[in-house]
Amino acid sequence: MKLLIKKGRIIDPINDLDMVGDILIEDGRIKEVGENIEELQTKVIRAEGYIVSPGLLDMHVHLREPGYEAQEDIESGTAAAACGGFTKVACMPNTDPVVDNAAVVRAILSRAQQVGSCRVLPIGCISKGQMGKELAEIGDMVEAGIVAVSDDGKPVADSGLMRKAMQYVKAFDIPVISHCEDPYLSSGGVVNEGLMSTKLGLKGIPNAAEEIMVARDIILAELTGTRLHIAHVSTAGSVRLIREAKKRGVKVTCEAAPHHFTLTDDYIKDYDTNTKVNPPLRTIKDVEAVIEGLVDGTIDVIASDHAPHTVEAKSLEYDHAPFGISGLETMVPLVVSNLIDKGILSWMEALRKLTKAPADILKVPLSGIAEGSPADITVIDPNNSRIVDPASFKSKGKNTPFKGMELKGWPVLTICGGKITHSSLDV
Ligand code: DOR
């Protein structure tokens, strides 16, 4: 099948390209990029006024399969990804069974091949059973195709084990992704520790619970020379620690999730469990620091931490409901509305954090909008405003604190390997 995308604004951080032009796609690849391509017998997509980007990559997604298919599965999760403009997602290993051996990695990859609407990059566990006691079968999992290791959802409390993991993965040149949380400090907490937690009578999680582990892991990365990636940065102190470590040349990268640069703990005032997330929503000072980190490059990546949960589970009391926000389908409009439209990041900078930056960290080869590249493309309408309606999500997870908000900049077309995986256009 042939496709011609005409007159879009092509913004490609991989090839440093910002031009109005056409893209011709044939047999799953980009055949030609030019100012004006004339081609007969092809489907034409009129993209005037739209942004055309290399397919987006979300490096922090919970697809829940195997084991928690009531929350999400590979089919629904990748459909949600396509709808959100993503052609690649890296999926976290806190499934059941957890991803701590090659067989589970292969099972995920093969399921993704069968029913996936985007490419799936599995992340393996750091520890066996995610129990934090001994290393998982990391070498075997690398051979099977993992792109990183992480015990995400749970911190690695044992510094000795974290050091071992960092030393061990060096041979494979994959990063350790750290969920930074000191479990003895966060213990039993459900929201940010501060004025709000006191007012509402909910147990708080101090910023220090995150920052102590950020500091520890930076020190261990320095000791071992390993590439460390810090997941979902949420506090001003974490941003400061990472900024300072980068200056010293430590191989540390990090990501922020949209809820951490858009919402404060004020949003929990009505006990809406859709605001319950780990790390928790923090204060305005933290939100501003995260934004500053995005601007000065301390924060390399924007990732959703898509964490779908069932309506039943989220209907429990605040203390008992699970942590997590269903994030794939609101990520792009949150970035456009809160960062690009406000002049905080340029399109090029924002798209870099959604394409080249995560790909470089995970060593996923990306050639962008160039002749011969796989046709992975995301088209965004920067002006289209819509109200967030979780009922229309492809994800099984309807748990979003953004419900009812008006956001601008929705993906209108996603193409993965030359196939249209999402379209709200007339094609
Ligand atoms: O809010 C969260 N939900 N944070 C995590 O680290 C894990 C995730 C989940 O798996 O639900």
Ligand code: ZN
């Ligand atoms: Zn996490």
